[in-house]
Amino acid sequence: MKSQNIAIAGAGIGGLTAALALERLGHRITLFESANEIKALGVGINVLPHAVAVLSELGLGEALAACAVETEALVFANKFGQTIYRDLRGIAGGYATPQYSIHRGALHTALLDAARARANVQLRPGSRLTRYESNDHGCNVSFSRSDGTLTTDSFDLFIAADGIHSAARAQRYPNEGPPKWNGMMMWRGTTLAKPFMGARTMVQAGNKYAKFVVYPIEKPRDDGLQLINWIADIRVADGIGGVLTAPSRESWSTPGRVEDLLPTFGSWRFDWLDVPSLITQATQIFEWPMVDRDPLPQWQDGNMTLLGDAAHPMYPIGSNGATQAILDARALADSLEQHANLRDALAAYEAVRRPMTAEIVRMNRQEGLDIILDMVHEASPSGFERLQDVIDPAEIDAVVQRYKRAAGHQPTKVT
Numbered sequence: 001m002k003s004q005n006i007a008i009a010g011a012g013i014g015g016l017t018a019a020l021a022l023e024r025l026g027h028r029i030t031l032f033e034s035a036n037e038i039k040a041l042g043v044g045i046n047v048l049p050h051a052v053a054v055l056s057e058l059g060l061g062e063a064l065a066a067c068a069v070e071t072e073a074l075v076f077a078n079k080f081g082q083t084i085y086r087d088l089r090g091i092a093g094g095y096a097t098p099q100y101s102i103h104r105g106a107l108h109t110a111l112l113d114a115a116r117a118r119a120n121v122q123l124r125p126g127s128r129l130t131r132y133e134s135n136d137h138g139c140n141v142s143f144s145r146s147d148g149t150l151t152t153d154s155f156d157l158f159i160a161a162d163g164i165h166s167a168a169r170a171q172r173y174p175n176e177g178p179p180k181w182n183g184m185m186m187w188r189g190t191t192l193a194k195p196f197m198g199a200r201t202m203v204q205a206g207n208k209y210a211k212f213v214v215y216p217i218e219k220p221r222d223d224g225l226q227l228i229n230w231i232a233d234i235r236v237a238d239g240i241g242g243v244l245t246a247p248s249r250e251s252w253s254t255p256g257r258v259e260d261l262l263p264t265f266g267s268w269r270f271d272w273l274d275v276p277s278l279i280t281q282a283t284q285i286f287e288w289p290m291v292d293r294d295p296l297p298q299w300q301d302g303n304m305t306l307l308g309d310a311a312h313p314m315y316p317i318g319s320n321g322a323t324q325a326i327l328d329a330r331a332l333a334d335s336l337e338q339h340a341n342l343r344d345a346l347a348a349y350e351a352v353r354r355p356m357t358a359e360i361v362r363m364n365r366q367e368g369l370d371i372i373l374d375m376v377h378e379a380s381p382s383g384f385e386r387l388q389d390v391i392d393p394a395e396i397d398a399v400v401q402r403y404k405r406a407a408g409h410q411p412t413k414v415t
């Protein structure tokens with residue numbers, strides 16, 4: 001397709017990746033972001049190998065390798081720290097590219113630096129999307145500026161990558177309402193602590209009532225400590241399947257309190273990790289309800305389409321939030337390259353990505369891979385001597401393989 005004039009709303013992980021992928025094909029990109037200053041925010045995030053491959057193709061390989069932890073294994077454990085399943089990840093798991101555990105801010109900064117270096121990417125911070133209007137020639141897009149002014153410009157294509165509270169999605173689906181909550185609260189923190197399990201392992205311990213997810217997001221320092229990211233999940237209401245409205249609007253900067261966590265996790269002292277001390281020594285804790293949205297019947301609206309969390313917000317289970325946004329960006333760029341007509345390209349992008357991401361949303365509502373924690377919890381709530389005495393390991397393996405197939409991350413797919 002010939003060079004297009006493209007607007008993207010949202011300079012998050014998905015919007016920035018789309019800008020890089022589309023600019024590389026010769027398109028001109030204007031990237032609008034509501035924040036006045038684009039800052040390195042958040043805590044830990046995981047990027048699966050097939051998304052790392054996309055970022056490497058876009059020239060970020062070295063920058064990511066320098067600051068991320070190359071994840072070697074994902075371990076599932078019960079609330080006593082006993083291993084249930086160990087899944088090798090990234091290169092160790094036979095993939096052609098690594099899986100990375102990384103500070104979201106570091107990933108965001110790497111993407112932002114790359115975008116700033118591209119001649120045909122213009123960044124417009126302090127621009128909040130208010131409306132779009134698709135017509136026969138393209139799409140008019142309106143933004144309110146931080147100085148109070150309103151601007152409207154015309155583009156060939158408009159991509160809304162404006163996150164879980166997408167203004168474009170709300171315009172297209174005005175009756176959708178707030179995100180859906182499953183009754184789980186998540187507290188996310190980072191702590192400098194001694195490395196565990198070889199300094200490159202991600203662990204999910206517990207069950208659907210209380211779960212502790214923990215992984216390092218920086219390489220070990222000279223003093224032997226490592227920045228460890230953790231997420232403590234507690235079920236505070238019964239909303240399994242996502243039927244509740246969250247108690248508060250989620251924000252990545254709502255502070256969390258240690259006192260809310262210790263009654264549940266105070267006794268979780270494993271021989272490889274001291275959970276209460278990780279919690280009490282955290283440098284920062286944020287609180288966040290586990291929310292998602294129902295899959296949509298359509299993303300495209302004329303010359304507008306949705307991407308990333310705007311299109312398919314999902315529970316942060318299975319390391320798919322950032323990964324799927326990155327894969328959207330790649331699929332959209334591929335579609336634009338393969339089709340001469342813009343609307344055909346948007347339809348082709350959606351035909352590939354919408355069913356796949358909808359399936360992940362649905363699988364995550366049923367706990368995703370974490371369902372194996374519940375299977376073992378139900379079979380042996382007080383722990384076990386030998387795992388095979390309480391559950392058939394082949395049953396666990398079958399669940400893992402099914403989820404991985406649905407999320408598209410079998411080793412053979414990464415070339």
Ligand SMILES: Cc1cc2nc3c(=O)[nH]c(=O)nc-3n(C[C@H](O)[C@H](O)[C@H](O)COP(=O)(O)OP(=O)(O)OC[C@H]3O[C@@H](n4cnc5c(N)ncnc54)[C@H](O)[C@@H]3O)c2cc1C
Nearest residue numbers: 010012013014034042043128129162163252308309321322
């Ligand atoms: C500040 C922040 C911190 C996060 N921290 C973590 C974390 O620690 N761990 C984790 O797993 N996930 C985190 N996430 C979520 C994670 O980044 C996403 O789930 C995933 O990467 C998908 O990316 P996305 O680009 O679709 O959405 P996001 O990364 O959420 O990006 C959306 C972008 O759109 C901007 N935006 C919103 N509304 C408008 C508007 N009307 N007009 C213009 N721009 C708009 C937002 O400011 C944001 O920059 C965080 C998201 C944000 C915004």
